[in-house]
Amino acid sequence: MSDSEEDSQDRQLKIVIIGDGASGKTSLATRFAQEAFGKQYKQTIGLDFFLKRITLPGNLNATLQVWDIGGQTIGGKMLDKYIYGAQGVLLVYDITNYQSFENLEDWFGMVKKVNEESEVQPVISLVGNKIDLEHMRTVKADKHQRFCQENGLISHFVSAKTGDSVFLCFQRVAADILGVKLNKAEIEQSQRVVKADIVNYSQEPVARTVNPPRSSMCAVHLQFATAAFLSGPFPKRKEEKVVAGINGGAYWSVLRRRPAVAFTSGVTMPAQVERAQGTPGERGAGPTEKLLRDLPSFFVFFCFKRTVKAAVYGVARAALRSAAERDALQHIWSQGNLTTVCVVVNWWCELAWVFKSLRVEVTLMNRPRCGDSLHPCAKEERERRGDHRSGPPTVNKPLLDQSSPLSQSFHHRGVRTEKRQDSEERLPGTWRDGTVSLPEEAERRGLAGMRDHQGLDQDLGGLLVSRAGGGHRGVRKRWCGFVCTGQALAAIGPSIICDRAGPLSRSFRGRRPPPAALPSERP
Numbered sequence: 386m387s388d389s390e391e392d393s394q395d396r397q398l399k400i401v402i403i404g405d406g407a408s409g410k411t412s413l414a415t416r417f418a419q420e421a422f423g424k425q426y427k428q429t430i431g432l433d434f435f436l437k438r439i440t441l442p443g444n445l446n447a448t449l450q451v452w453d454i455g456g457q458t459i460g461g462k463m464l465d466k467y468i469y470g471a472q473g474v475l476l477v478y479d480i481t482n483y484q485s486f487e488n489l490e491d492w493f494g495m496v497k498k499v500n501e502e503s504e505v506q507p508v509i510s511l512v513g514n515k516i517d518l519e520h521m522r523t524v525k526a527d528k529h530q531r532f533c534q535e536n537g538l539i540s541h542f543v544s545a546k547t548g549d550s551v552f553l554c555f556q557r558v559a560a561d562i563l564g565v566k567l568n569k570a571e572i573e574q575s576q577r578v579v580k581a582d583i584v585n586y587s588q589e590p591v592a593r594t595v596n597p598p599r600s601s602m603c604a605v606h607l608q609f610a611t612a613a614f615l616s617g618p619f620p621k622r623k624e625e626k627v628v629a630g631i632n633g634g635a636y637w638s639v640l641r642r643r644p645a646v647a648f649t650s651g652v653t654m655p656a657q658v659e660r661a662q663g664t665p666g667e668r669g670a671g672p673t674e675k676l677l678r679d680l681p682s683f684f685v686f687f688c689f690k691r692t693v694k695a696a697v698y699g700v701a702r703a704a705l706r707s708a709a710e711r712d713a714l715q716h717i718w719s720q721g722n723l724t725t726v727c728v729v730v731n732w733w734c735e736l737a738w739v740f741k742s743l744r745v746e747v748t749l750m751n752r753p754r755c756g757d758s759l760h761p762c763a764k765e766e767r768e769r770r771g772d773h774r775s776g777p778p779t780v781n782k783p784l785l786d787q788s789s790p791l792s793q794s795f796h797h798r799g800v801r802t803e804k805r806q807d808s809e810e811r812l813p814g815t816w817r818d819g820t821v822s823l824p825e826e827a828e829r830r831g832l833a834g835m836r837d838h839q840g841l842d843q844d845l846g847g848l849l850v851s852r853a854g855g856g857h858r859g860v861r862k863r864w865c866g867f868v869c870t871g872q873a874l875a876a877i878g879p880s881i882i883c884d885r886a887g888p889l890s891r892s893f894r895g896r897r898p899p900p901a902a903l904p905s906e907r908p
């Protein structure tokens with residue numbers, strides 16, 4: 386065969402893609418080979434193949450045989466065989482999932498082991514995927530770069546979803562294998578970003594009418610989430626400007642694939658409730674159910690603000706009255722696969738009721754404060770119950786377990802005594818050796834009594850003591866921290882979403898391993 390004949394033939398290159406499950410390997414291969422992207426996660430069992438022919442500078446054709454290796458193969462017997470003979474390796478991780486980055490050591494170790502005795506080493510690229518989720522990044526770019534420098538890897542940040550730099554990533558590896566140099570223009574050309582489709586909802590009136598709860602609810606939720614994401618890490622101060630920022634904060638955890646205990650509707654503004662689902666009380670299959678269907682997990686959210694309390698009140702009760710939802714909640718709860726508790730307290734009796742229905746004991750650390758004017762929904766609710774006093778709606782006593790610490794601590798504390806606080810004020814407690822201390826200020830306000838609740842340092846599963854406020858459209862919102870004790874939280878472990886920058890949070894995080902046994906199982 387003459388030289389020219391050989392040149393005109395395609396070069397076959399074996400490229401393997403490895404990395405943790407769900408880091409986006411299949412998506413990258415699909416984006417590269419088929420220009421497509423699927424939102425649905427379908428685990429790759431074993432491996433999959435893709436073929437794509439590309440032309441490199443100098444009219445050099447190459448057929449890339451892409452081996453998409455399932456994330457679960459790590460530790461399996463076949464992995465070394467899959468990697469063997471690869472000329473190119475893409476080490477993929479998800480920039481929003483730190484664990485997937487950490488685990489690259491193992492994947493990389495495997496590549497090194499397989500090639501220990503090879504004369505020709507593969508070209509290896511470190512690929513940080515999902516850069517469309519930059520706002521959720523947990524792996525800093527400099528960590529990525531350091532890993533590249535230390536190990537002589539090519540660095541890439543890509544998004545299989547938007548297509549950003551995906552082609553370039555494969556092209557670069559192929560070019561390096563074949564010793565071809567890409568010039569600046571070629572690199573820029575390959576960096577094409579595929580823009581997401583813009584959906585014009587107003588042109589889809591029929592679809593919305595046919596299935597209003599699903600589509601509109603989803604839209605509302607995503608809107609919250611996006612707003613919160615755009616505003617930076619929860620609960621940064623900017624979050625105050627966001628509609629339902631706190632709510633979005635819960636999504637923050639959900640969409641980061643951290644299972645979160647979830648509650649209520651995720652709806653904060655009565656207007657949004659109405660727009661999304663009709664009036665709160667009318668709900669049957671509520672949005673919780675929707676969340677359960679569509680998200681990897683769901684969240685608990687109680688907005689601590691009287692203006693929306695009525696909405697939450699109606700929604701939470703209606704939602705959880707749906708047996709299916711309650712069962713689903715209990716199912717998830719009982720599975721013990723929850724790692725995060727994200728609860729923003731509103732109305733303690735409501736909270737007590739819901740937790741009670743889940744048989745979880747909750748102890749509040751701070752008392753709720755109310756200062757906002759009563760929302761019409763709340764007024765209606767009060768009138769319906771024949772309560773004509775001013776101030777917050779009365780406690781719904783029948784729902785409470787009067788003997789619970791929560792109940793006792795709040796029974797006569799009057800939630801309307803305190804004036805509105807400065808929106809940036811925080812009263813973080815501290816956590817040391819299983820004991821919670823509240824700052825002097827808290828003592829002065831008579832909040833300290835609450836720290837002594839039984840079980841606090843025993844079966845404490847999680848802790849959240851912080852309070853923040855904000856305003857949106859003239860509405861003040863606030864959340865207060867509390868301690869959850871009991872079986873469920875013990876099972877969950879100490880991971881709590883709260884003010885992650887707060888001293889309490891910092892000191893708490895990672896300090897206390899989940900109890901080995903559930904409290905009830907202890908001798």
Ligand SMILES: Nc1nc2c(ncn2[C@@H]2O[C@H](COP(=O)(O)OP(=O)(O)OP(=O)(O)O)[C@@H](O)[C@H]2O)c(=O)[nH]1
Binds near residue numbers: 404406408426430
């Ligand atoms: N936002 C976003 N999501 C992505 C991106 N790439 C992949 N995903 C999503 O991440 C999930 C997992 O993607 P896969 O490509 O199936 O992950 P994988 O690494 O092949 O997983 P295994 O088959 O288990 O090894 C899917 O839901 C994808 O839609 C991306 O660039 N951006």
